[in-house]
Amino acid sequence: MTLSVAVVGGSIGGLTAACLLRDEGHDVTVYERSVAELEQRGAGIGFLSATSRYLVERAAVSLPELSIATDHIRYLRRDGSVAHDAKHRYLFSSWNTVYRRLLAHWHAGGGDYRLGHEMTGFDQSDDAVTVQFNDTSEGSGNTASDGSSATADLLVCADGVGSSARSWLQPNTSSNYAGYVAWRGMVPEAELPADLATKLTDAITYYVYANSHILVYPIPGLDGSVEPGQRLINFVWYRNYLGSDDLTDLLTDRSGNHRELSVPPGAVASHHEAEARAVAAARLPAPIAEIVARTEDLFLQVVYDIEVERVAFGRVCLLGDAAFAARPHAAAGSAKAADDGWALADALRDVEAESVPEALNTWEPGRLVLGRSLLARTRDVGGRSQVHNTWTPGDPDLIFGLHRPGD
């Protein structure tokens, strides 16, 4: 049975689900609010197998084409010496690299990816769901206030951490600021002294200090290149801000605009960027401080815990960060988004249009269990470094993983 499916949100979660549902024979359209193809978001990602699974199993892409392997987990002391070093293999990629590969595969199969389509609402009946959009796509001739709509058997909302769908479907969802943000940046490996580049490309390198920690790892270059010399060194630095004026000021960008979820490169207020650079120089081990110093533009993302009570609502479902958004300490956000898509495709196999709500109800319990367990684990890990100062190098609970540490 071919179902018509509207996927809203064309990032890693939406595209993975779209590809999987198309592979099952369904008629899928992806609607993305950005007017141009997405770029440069999220920088590096710990690359868990659920994130790579679609590209490897269905798009004939090999892991070494997409990612960089590191063989050590290393902790530095303040003086730059090694405090702890354990053999452990991780893969790292970048949001752009994965997105571009998924989008290329989607287009290669004739996939319909509609940019400039911002979902503004939906209505569902027993038989169908109708989605409304602001259509500002190129060539539409529309202004931002013009609308269009689409009717489908199923609406998959993969509209991310700031999901409108979540706020309509679960208006009382708790979206809790975790108490800290991630300062981020990247430096081309080629711009680093050779000995520093060598030190930072065979490991994930941590420094943990009072109520903060930073991690550094190699990722593909902006063009997706994984060759030595072409890669980037990426850092994620967790720093605490009170969820009041303190955070509001941080999220007020250089032009005075208030942002909710992130402040992109080049937009962080100069007094905050200067403060972060000064703290890095004063408090981080020299090899890590040098990466921060050499980063052209710092950017930041706010860390939230978002928990929903349900993810299936008749013919509409929430997937990826639109459902649960967990702190990044398990490196599992995109992996969960992708895994939601695999489970959804399984649940919808051979389902008739009239049985879509029932199929979503069978899909939901597993998603709730996974989302809750990931939230609980990442909350605990974040608390250890940012609040309790009980983060112990070598603790197996700190290993990345979607279902549990290491898996």
Ligand SMILES: Cc1cc2nc3c(=O)[nH]c(=O)nc-3n(C[C@H](O)[C@H](O)[C@H](O)COP(=O)(O)OP(=O)(O)OC[C@H]3O[C@@H](n4cnc5c(N)ncnc54)[C@H](O)[C@@H]3O)c2cc1C
């Ligand atoms: C600091 C930090 C570090 C992270 N590190 C990792 C990591 O190491 N590994 C990992 O796997 N994950 C990591 N993540 C998490 C990961 O980035 C997210 O979990 C992942 O991007 C979620 O994918 P998604 O497709 O659900 O949502 P998103 O990537 O947020 O995409 C949502 C899409 O929906 C679109 N959209 C929004 N609203 C609408 C609308 N109304 N209409 C149409 N389109 C809309 C947006 O433009 C966007 O393209 C990290 C996150 C942070 C903050």
